[in-house]
Amino acid sequence: MADLSIKIHNLELKNPVLTASGTFGYGLEFDDFFDVSLLGGIVVKGTTIHPRQGNGYPRMAETASGMLNSVGLQNKGARYFATDIYPDLLKYNTNILVNVSGSTIDEYIACAEIINELDHISGIELNISCPNVKEGGMAFGTSCASIDAVVSAVRAVYHKTMVVKLSPNVTDIGELAKAAEFSGADSLSLINTLLGMAINAETRKPVLATVTGGLSGPAIKPIALRMVWEVSKSVKVPVIGMGGIMNATDAIEFFLAGASAIEVGTANYIDPLASLKIIDGIDLYLNRHKFSSLKDIIGCLHL
Amino acid sequence: MADLSIKIHNLELKNPVLTASGTFGYGLEFDDFFDVSLLGGIVVKGTTIHPRQGNGYPRMAETASGMLNSVGLQNKGARYFATDIYPDLLKYNTNILVNVSGSTIDEYIACAEIINELDHISGIELNISCPNVKEGGMAFGTSCASIDAVVSAVRAVYHKTMVVKLSPNVTDIGELAKAAEFSGADSLSLINTLLGMAINAETRKPVLATVTGGLSGPAIKPIALRMVWEVSKSVKVPVIGMGGIMNATDAIEFFLAGASAIEVGTANYIDPLASLKIIDGIDLYLNRHKFSSLKDIIGCLHL
């Protein structure tokens, strides 16, 4: 058994496999399938200060090696989370991060303040990259100035580990990553979904009610890998990589590109045990290649 | 038989199916497979003023529903094209466009001037979006100022139809499209490839000699469709759509999103007859849905 533990700022992860926000619910939905505490961490569903109904239906379109979603941050709000969901999460013996979003900076702050009070929540993942909401979301993530504004504001009220989740829908992700680091991010996670669209040629209608949506799955892995590589060269804080990770080999590629941990997203839908299998597969890979620790391969791409 | 003809500025296309630069050679390579003159047009390989050896090997990586390439504009230069290749193209009874690239604005100008002298070339596709060259290429396509500089400069020397090919690796493609239109583009084509990366976990090396490369194929279709839709709402000039088109249904989706014509790229590698089948399939679709003309569906997405 290789040493799979890794530190992301103050988070001590027993292994580098987390689950991506919006693809793992609150973990509870997986209790039937496996012991969720075996994971390095869980990033729960995008949470906002006010409850949100999300977008209209249909919200999903299957695409080549991927899918589009336009859920639009449906959630019952941070207070409901704190009172009604959080207590159920106390049973998990792993890191739980809340993915925090908002339409205005004040909303981000208000949400982060509530989460800051929850002892068993190890950190937040600041979502400045949701492509599926009209206001806020991705708009915050596409310029250095707006990144600075929202990240610094939340930094002022949130005192545990703050991961900032970047949008891939940008010209220069390295620059934006630097801005987030400069403004106080303890770690960066990427990528969120790529803005895409699907059309039904027979009905001549967009497939999604919102017309556009966020693309995830193996289709985006090459783009995600490239961005993780660029970002990990641009910043000093640890990077959490994701985008199309379906198996341990994919995960290894992200470590080699510079990620210290990874998040498993869409794969959870197809195989709820994917994240667990990935942990095992990483261990096998390290043993087979005679590495005693995960740390030996992070960023170790031979150029 | 529906009316498949369409005008792109001064180009009279007998049908809306062109082949994408870098995926169809000079057409000659397809003579064994079918009568290339049946196409609406051919966009030949990226051409620069000076001969280019392109990048090192390996230049290709297969990815989920797509591929990465890092060819890097290998070509024998515009003069060689004019003297040694162009004469062979005279036999084709269809529109031939030359995809023009350069490392500096002067190189773009010099190349466009040579192509301007070739009677049988109906237009150029200005490639300001190649992700695989160190200088120029995509760098020109990612800011309004640089787009303006290169497009206006070429406009001054090139007097036939000038299509400007946009890069998808940007935050706001609608804005950049407007800049290109403003600076004199007669039409816009999109998307070029998305910057991506592939890693071989076993060897711990990047698959491509250049580390990163351009992603094409069905994986990128949702992104391409979204961008075509955004751009066709932003500009008045006709839009030529591409990105992952494998069959007629894909092509129809691009027309509905606002494209007046399409280019078939990576599909040519897998099925050299793909473009021909797409022409037939578009006709079938229009007949089945009782449209007498292609023009009836362009941009006709029911929202």
Place this chain on the structure above:
Amino acid sequence: MQMRKTVQELKVISNQQLNDDHHILQLEAPEPLGIIKPGQFANLLVDNSPIVFLRRPFSIYSVDYVKNTISIYIKIIGEGTRKLANCQVGSYINVMYPLGNSFTIPADREIILLVGGGSGVASLMGLAQELIKNSNQVSILIGARSLTDLVELDEFSKYGTVYTTTEDGSGGVKGYVTDHPVFGDKLSDFTRIYSCGPEPMMKAVAAKAKENAIICEVSLENSMACGFGVCLCCIAETIHGHKCVCTDGPVFNTNQLKWQI
């Protein structure tokens, strides 16, 4: 005991072709089945396809606790259903099941009408089987486009009186299900209506039920990414806001739905 949701490789022990585009697969579980309730569904992985990425949801058509099998009724409509319907006997299909809630099973003797259309009949077989256990009196009305699409009538008739309609009049009463005489004067004899099929059909049925103040439950379809409540893609609009069809449903009492009927 109610079965927990699980992911298993189930063995195809029979693949019965009903007509051009309808198949019933019988799938054997590697472990003893827990109790699966009528209305629950399964999410099947489609192997060996370059274009099918996500699982495909299907009602659990029937359960055989002796043989330890579940059956899936498949109508071919695209690549995923085509691949599944053409699977070889002896091969394995990766199945996530049982998912979703279930139809309400009344404890008392009630007079119940099941209305199925198209592949929607699939969720009614298990229901009919369960209902007669509690000595309910069951009528089953099946609507189809044409005679060749009316399948499994013999099987259904084991559990109740079967009525049929076809759009082209080639079998049963000509027209839509709601054109059938059971939707006439005597409809209010029924204490409950359960329905599954195309949404317009279910809405028409729900409207008739509402007029006659009959309890009506429907099983909804929806485009699903996960099938177990984590993607939030499969919402239905209810009077309590957006609900997930895969966990809060697929069965809904129509008085909960925001349908314009």
Place this chain on the structure above:
Amino acid sequence: MQMRKTVQELKVISNQQLNDDHHILQLEAPEPLGIIKPGQFANLLVDNSPIVFLRRPFSIYSVDYVKNTISIYIKIIGEGTRKLANCQVGSYINVMYPLGNSFTIPADREIILLVGGGSGVASLMGLAQELIKNSNQVSILIGARSLTDLVELDEFSKYGTVYTTTEDGSGGVKGYVTDHPVFGDKLSDFTRIYSCGPEPMMKAVAAKAKENAIICEVSLENSMACGFGVCLCCIAETIHGHKCVCTDGPVFNTNQLKWQI
């Protein structure tokens, strides 16, 4: 007449398994074959795979103009070769062929050494068959990791003297091909060497050929997107700059290659 390149559905008329991971497929053409030259290759479409996107290139192992078939020798190394090697007799494979240039066939009687390693032997069978037609004298040296990988020796021995080496010594001479006595003093008796196999092997062979001033042609592999000269992905570095392995090759005279040997 030299066959033009074409895309056809070829019928699998036999699938012979040679050992754990080597198969030979015999594929029947729907129309009379034109002339296919030794060294040319085919690009096969892999159906029903979620992970194989592009075609897979294979040498044309042999051609039977009477039965109107081509054979393909496949070593399983990943998903594409696995799918192809497990195809059913009677099924069809979409094949683009014939592609690329070919080995030089000397007009006179010459003394020729063929050196194959691994699946590289595939491009040498057709060559051997062609060479003996012109009364050349052919020796065939085949290198493999171990005895079980030495296949088709009987077939090769119809066309020349067969020598073998294995890395583990389980068959033939122990070591690499260049450790075999044919690479000893008498090597200069050969007028030409043709080789196909792993690049390090071909380089070692080319070095020996160079020392002895023997004409040497090798068949290169490369990662290919198209196989017919339009993507420019498959380059080899030559003294005349970048050349496409799929059209200018796969066969190159080693004096054209920029190999450090």
